[in-house]
Amino acid sequence: MADKKVTLSKSDRRKVLLRSYFLLASFNYERMQNGGVVFSMIPAIKKLYKNKEDRAAALKRHLEFFNTHPFMANPIFGVTLALEEDRANGAQIDDAAISGVKVGMMGPLAGVGDPVFWFTMRPILAAMGAALAVSGNVLGPILFYVIWNIMAWAVKWYGQEFGYRAGTKITDDASGGLLQKVTRGASMMGMFVIGALIQRWVTINFTPVISKVKLQSAQYIHWDKLPSGINGVKEALLQYNLGNGKALTPYKETTLQSNLDQLIPGLAALLLTFLCMWLLKKKVSPIVIIIGIFVVGVLAHVAGLL
């Protein structure tokens, strides 16, 4: 094992990494990401196998069904590269072993990648970017794009290198505690942030006025008794005291919304989310729910409720 005839250099492995960005390019319903797998493996196949039969066999081997989280494909590729390298150097590794490793890893790793990247990292980074963007700040999209892609590159490259070094040992690790812990931790973190996002970004504002009370004379600003000119503005601002002083109008209006906010801020948003979850569990299509919410928004606005 000490002197291998052909080995995959770092630059070969980097070529595989760059190509893995095109993993889903020819995604199809029959074998999903298979075209992308073979496309990513081509630099390695060219390096490892010199005669036509071996190359054809390797190409066919990697055109089998494959589907996983795109970032998690890289550790699998790393293991596959290590196996292909051993095979090219004469080790007894048959097609079934290579397929077995790929198929065996793609499910569990997708189970890690989906919650960690799609449901934790992306919503969090996108929410931070979007929060800046809604006020027209160009940094919003730029920060999201740059941070995401640095993270993606690091995850893909180090994942692939880890897979390449660990070889088949990686499967022991995947079934062990660490990956499971990462997944659970990501779910906790994700749920925490989603709770926060619902409170902050689902906006429901009930407009109906519940009560209108005349305030006592000392509690509101008497606009007609203020000095004229800039001194009047100053006096009014002093009396208003950033909302902590006197009221601006002689009447105190309480809307349904302000009552709800005193109870639990964001309660309506929370209930709406639970309703959506329930509908989704009843197999109602998300698109139907989205269009339904737009219709409700328009109807409720016309009725003066929102």
Next chain:
Amino acid sequence: MNGIQMILVILVAFIVGCSSVMDQMETYQPLVACSLIGLVTGHLELGVMLGGQLQFIAMGWANVGAAMAPDASLAGIAAAIILIEGGQGEAGIGTAMGIAVPLAVAGLFLTMLVRTLTVGIAHIMDRKAEEANYRSIERWQFIGLSLQGLRVAIPAALLLAIPANLVRQGLESMPAWLTQGMTIGGGMVVAVGYAMVINMMASREVWPFFFLGFALAALHELTLISLGIIGVVLAILYLSLEGKGGNGSSNGGSSSDTGDPLGDILDDY
């Protein structure tokens, strides 16, 4: 919009279409895609604002396994084109979002169509593999990708073909109650994305974290970044304390190789 801008818009649409199927660099997320359309048409700020709003709706849309989410790419591109051609500025954002959602469904069907067409490509690749013709395999990989690019670029070109004043008239003929109502709907519709994410992640163990996040977010002094830090810290604390608790109840004895040096030191006391 002049000729060069139209070509750039179609080019951006093509790239976004490619990105949406590859789903790694996330160029197709509305936050980025709408900003790009804004950039090439000279309405950067407007594009960024629309992108931010649409991003909140598309937050939970994710391709999991073979299941597919609504198509954020076509929705973002089309909404940005309509917003800019409509010339209503910020006031048009709510309407543009309302129009974008049905387009996300249309986009979904187009994606499914292309993903069915590419089954043919898989079979062509099989034949090329027999001949060890890797150049041809590479070419077909990019043909598959181009189909996905065209899936967004062609609808974008069709939208551009509609004269801008027609788009404007159409939007202006919409009554105020309708556009305001759609803006209100846009504020609520975000919940659907979150509901999708929660349904994927929720388990008995993680629900307390959800309510903690919800309660803490009401304190507006906390920025999203500080909330993120609190979330990470809580998850780490939970997982590490859980390990310790287990050791304690099972009499500690065999915890020498937990891979947690601090834990080992504490256990030795």
